[in-house]
Amino acid sequence: MTSELRKPAWEALHQVIDPELDEPITDLGFVRSLEVTESGEVEVHLRLPTSFCAPNFAYLMASDAKDVLRAIPGVACVVVELDDHHDSELINAGLAADAGYRDTFPGEADEDLEELRATFRRKAHAAAMERVLTRLLKDRPELAEEDLHAITVADLPDEPATRSLLNRRAAVGFDNSASALVLVDDAGDPCTPEQVPFRLRFARATRISVEGNSHFCRGLLRTRYPGSAADQAPRATTSGGRAS
Template sequence: MRAAANEQTGTEATDGTPDADVLERAREALGTVVDPELDEPITDLGFVRSADVTDGELVVHLRLPTSFCAPNFAYLMASDAKDALLPLGMPVTVRLDDHHDSEIINRGLAADAGYRGTFGDEADQDLDELRLTFRRKAHTAAMERVLTRYLRAHPDLPEEGLHDVTLGDLPDDDATRALLRHRRTLGLPTGDDRPALVGADGEPSPRDEVPWRLRVARSLRVSMDGNAHFCRGLLRTRYPDSAADQSPRAFQEKVS
């Protein structure tokens, strides 16, 4: 994300100024917004192009790897970014740049029209349903990361043995905390006695289905990791300056 500037003075905001404080809090807020398909902060992906304070208004520009990324995903990301910034207590404008539906999305965001109000008859799925689909996928991928690591740490444990592994058995690390965060988001139990390997409904799989469930989850996680790597590369090709704004994917090196 490029250095923020005060458009009124034409100078960059410096540490200690009111604008600099706002921009720092804006960066922190945007860091809580995740790409719904990749389950990574949009700040780590380099999707935040700029953030500026102009005449008392916070203006944020977002960018994507291609101009034809799915409109529902693009809207969801931009809408979540705006929602994350509203608690800052000042006027907020979020704009998506260089997308084939930028005009439609930006107009809808400005009018607080909502997803269906923005796309009308073209909105083929309710936004809450779409969000739930992405959250379930993210939970499945996070679960597979943790359990694959657990198997590596316990080489004598067969895959079927994961049926008996509980959340309390998992190490207290970033991967486990990410899994618990996803469970809380979905309203699934997070007690230490709860099984680690569960379906979308929070119920454990039969013991004989565990290897198959793990393979399905691994396929999803590998796809998400691959897409994240691909999107980073596409963004750097489209916007060469975005490389400086990208951070490595969490867990990419630790669990493959």
């Protein structure tokens, strides 16, 4: 059973996304170890780039890891622990007791984890939207920037960046039908031609911030844990675009 469960366990962990960096924890090298026993017990240890990474992000990722592993058929017991964090003891105790974030940090957790997820899902959507539309401007030189307000899902090429955008649109509850407009604000409302430059610049700033944080955190992890570079998957690079 060990070999049968290890692959689905790793695939499940790949579904857990760092909310700030918008990448799977498996690609980032945050999974320090994964052990699966013959009786279906799964134990995972996570690591982060620094000991002072935000506790809410840390708890969210560890909690999500426990949830996805529990959902695997044949898994009998799941233990997820966060190593080398200044709140490891609190977080690990909360995870073991299924206490939830607010009860793990009583008096400190003002923001619900679902609110946190929603905030970073909107950022991930904005970054993915900018990637796709900037690439579209490059590939279709007849398009002016203001023309982007009329681009629909059906106008997008069938490629990984588009599929990534559609996944992020679905995560925030936006329409993915063929006639749905691509360039929208955080509430899903369409932009006028006059609003396009501002919205695109804002989305570009968000994307650059996400990618910059990812690069920085990957480097910190490699410094903190020598040899961890082998556990990191290359991040897909953003295609160049016309607007800056």
